[in-house]
Amino acid sequence: MTANTTLLVIAKEPVPGRVKTRLTPPYSPQEAAELAAAALADTLATVRAAPASRRVLVLEGKPGPWLPSGIDVIPQCAGGLDERLAAAFASCTGPALLVGMDTPQITPALLAPALGSDAWRECDAWFGPAVDGGFWALGLAAPDPGLLRGVPMSRADTGALQRARLTDAGLRVRDLPRLRDVDTADDAGLVAAAAPRGRFAAALTRLTAASGSPAGSGR
Template identity: 65%
Template sequence: MRTVLAAPPPTLLVIAKAPVPGRVKTRLTPPCTPEQAARLAEAALADTLAALSRMPAGRRLLVLDGEPGPWLPPGWDVVPQVGGGLDARLAAAFAHAPQGAPALLVGMDTPQLDVAGLAEAFSPAVRAGVDAWYGPAADGGFWALGLARPTPELARRLLDGVPMSTESTGAEVLDRLGAAGLTVRQLPQLTDVDTAEDAADVARLAPSGGFAAAWREVSGLIRAAR
């Protein structure tokens, strides 16, 4: 019991691009304009950071490509992304996590994430015996990856060379977790916001969030322009 109570809280890592028109959510254009796509990206990122701000954590880090803006809530430290492909950037994000505590990495594309469920999954009693957490995405990718004992070497072993943004991306990562002998806890499957259809689905799932409000605004402008 003493060991469970002394278990350190996780490090939370969010990897994201600054919501600049023309650089984010390009698959939303069309029907969105680049400015509307950036508006949705900012809302998704803000909702994600706000939700994770409510989860117990030892440290909260935004691994950012770009510059922070007024959407950044208090309590988050910003560190720059490295260069290279997405696989290398994801792996490098874990290098910012202190050893001795678990780390959870999520993206900016799932503002509907259930922070209460995540907090339970990473609670000291529930996480006992778990080596990794894996959140599958509906498109075949993944929206979350957690490591109980993160090291840069393990992160590279799991992620370097994985083809990103394919239907088999998540399966490849899950295979590597198994090959590394890690006991994996599956998190719920979520939909990434990539297309307008995805945005509408996510807004329906989390209708009270800032992302849903932004989608109602943007979709209304799209309909009015037709």
């Protein structure tokens, strides 16, 4: 398999009160940050195991012990999420695939169609839709920041609008599987069940066992 694609991860430093705020309640800000750190660690482990010409963490904040070797770190730019995503792609000179930190259930096998030697044959973009209406992955053969700027983010139609931006530009788009982001406690339980051997599932099990509540439930 030829590694000719840059793998980008856009993420926030898992600081209490700044990440996964929709998990509070039932989880405390510290617990939500622990879950975010576990999700980020799972995501970066997958990125390390997947074939890529370069692996880059586009980070808001500072690296921590969750950062493995072999991954470059660049800071996020200022502005809305569309501007930050656009800037991440602008840092690349060839094909790039971007994922977030909210889908710790991703695996190298799931990313493989967008990273293989024929990933860009008769294909200009890869799109990974999310259950909440957003998207968890976006790949561009030619990383044009203008394909992201101005797309409304964090809405139920964000994914549809972003995909339409690609097709309206004449791009040939292939889809990756629909995945669930970790936004709420219920999401957390479902994602952990989908990837029970990951750090995220282990962290969720530990926190819910300590509280005496089932994973994904209120306390």
